[in-house]
Amino acid sequence: KMAEKQEEPSNTQNGEPDNAEEGEEKKKKLKREDLPPFEIVTGERLPAMFFKFQFRNVEYSSGRNKTFLCYVLETQGKESVTSRGYLEDEHAAAHAEMAFFNTILPKCDSSLRYNITWYVSSSPCVTCADRITETLKKNKNLRLTIMVGRLFMWEEAEMQAALKKMKSAGCKLRIMKPQDFEYVWQNFVEQEEGEEAKAFVPWEDIQENFQYYEEKLAEIL
Secondary structure, three states, rough: HHHHHHHOOOOOOOOOOOOOOHHHHHHHHOOOOOOOOOOOOOOEEEHHHHHHHOOOOOOOOOOOOOEEEEEEEEEEOOEEEEEEEEEEEEHHHOOHHHHHHHHHHHHHHHHEEEEEEEEEEEOOOOOHHHHHHHHHHOOOEEEEEEEEEOOOOOOOHHHHHHHHHHHHOEEEEEEHHHHHHHHHHHHHHHHOOOOOOOOOOOOOOOOHHHHHHHHHHHHHH
16 A cells, blocks of 8 residues: 555645545644655654754663654565654654554555664663564564664663563664764754754764663673
């Protein structure tokens, strides 16, 4: 269904889907913006200050209790189609991971193969991790790679077990490197209009924090 819709550039002015009924449903949940054809975006781009605060890979993430999930969804068919967007916790009164499964996944056609990459500010909670595991077991046509800024409650045994289950269900879990933060900055963060895109400025301890979490994740998995 998704591929069908995207074969011809949509000529609607305001980025609404062609199917009005579906559009109404979505409008309640998501704002849209003008986009070139072949891209579906959920929400506009992430405000830069949210990115700088929420994605920062510090260990003590006080106040960072919200998950931002940027996704790249590649549909592999006769021609591959890529869509991208971002979700945050409030979109569906659920965690961003759940919001992805509730709002984006249902539009995927089970006869096609999908490569999904998430760039998430922190790794999933136990409930979301279990839902990821179940979803991957049920949908053999999905490949999911999750790039995380930092690990959430990784010292807890229950959390470690949930991450291991995700791995055994085929989920690739990776810690975001400085280049991954830069990718998110360029592709998912609002740039001031009319200005040259500002270069990504890495924070001071970005590399050490990445290495710290990478070691922890290797120990867990």
